[in-house]
Amino acid sequence: MSKGPPPLPSPLTRAEALRRLTQAFSAAGLANPRGDARFLAEHALGLSASELILQGQAPLGEAGARALEEAAAKRLAGEPVARIIGAWEFWGLPFRLSPETLVPRPDTETLVEASLRLFPEPARPLRLVDLGTGSGCILVALLHERSHAFGIGLDSSRDALATARENATANGIGTRAAFLRGCWLDALSGPFDLIVSNPPYIGTGVIPTLDAEVRGHDPMAALDGGPDGLDAYRAIFSEIARRPRLLAPGGALAVEIGYDQAETVTALGRKAGFSDITLAHDLAGHPRVVTLRPSLSIRE
Incomplete structure (x- = not known):
């Protein structure tokens, strides 16, 4: 430079x-x-x-x-x-940023698209939660498209939650959104029709190799997924397996993944009792989102 x-x-x-x-x-x-x-x-x-x-x-x-x-x-x-x-566009909507929030990426719009396909009826009442909500872009985009839905954004960062709340209000869905501080699903009781998350999924050892603009400016908590990048998926899947009533009947989970994680995340989902598992690809053709619905046995 x-x-x-x-x-x-x-x-x-x-x-x-x-x-x-x-x-x-x-x-x-x-x-x-x-x-x-x-x-x-x-x-x-x-x-x-x-x-x-x-x-x-x-x-x-x-x-x-x-x-x-x-x-x-x-x-x-x-x-x-x-x-x-200090701001960026996602799903055609403006979002303010803060130090504890990721910059919304176009690839993450694949998560919104896949989630909407799971519940295609625009007027259907839905209860949804966005785990690790950050700027709130995923939650706000979903509520913007589903006018009868109510959503919760959960994050461990107070700074991120304040930013997400501001973005929800600015985009006209603030009355249908609530924001809670917590770690993954621990603070929630459900049931939810849809659980979504773009969790940290980069392996700890890979982070030093990231582009300097990413590792130097994005919050580390939103990047570091543990030694193999899968810590968040294990936590989310195991908690739903332990408390299956977190998902309402017919409910679904949708998570963003790294470009090379489809096989491992899918295997973790099957191990946790999910049977209806599909992949959605981003514009580059990479697997970007895994959607999962539990088998009947996980709810018994």
Whole structure:
């Protein structure tokens, strides 16, 4: 990465500043220089995407120049765009971020899609819980699509819960969501029609090999899944096996997995008594979500 941002004197037009910033990001080897520059310019200048285009010949101005140079310096130092902005989009909805929340990834939309397929009737009343809710993006997306559903977001971080609660309110589903502090299913009694989770699933030894933007800025508790990356799945599956009434009759569990974990997570599910198990693939064709329903015997 380069040592610092390009000079952006205030007489520059917004369009010229955007061009210079894109060139600097490209020279620094950033993967998406044009997109990064555009997002940061919109944020720093307080403009929408259309305003940045339509008002591109307006002068940058002193305040705009300072704000954009500051944002550019952070990006060139390795801070992800979403962290600089403090917000990101998921499922077409805006989500505020905080230090204890992951940046929502497009792959996680596969979990929302798979969960909605499990309960395709839009007007069906549902009780659902999102384990390790983080920013609340999964829970909010599901409640946004199912207007008769009520959901609980559970997380061990007070910071994450406050952020999730704010996002639920901002996206208009706050009255149908509650947020609790706890570890996986310990604080819950159920029954739930749907239990969802994007748990930490990266093996402890793999974390040092992750991209610096991930290991340096995402919360470690949301990444580290234990020695083999499977600790959270074991905890969730075993608790449902121990307390089968956590799931309502016809209820289901849906979990996001790493690209190479389909076989092992599926095997753990079968061992815990789940018999109806399916996989959903992300846009790259990788297995990304496992959905599970228990056999009759697990409920007896």
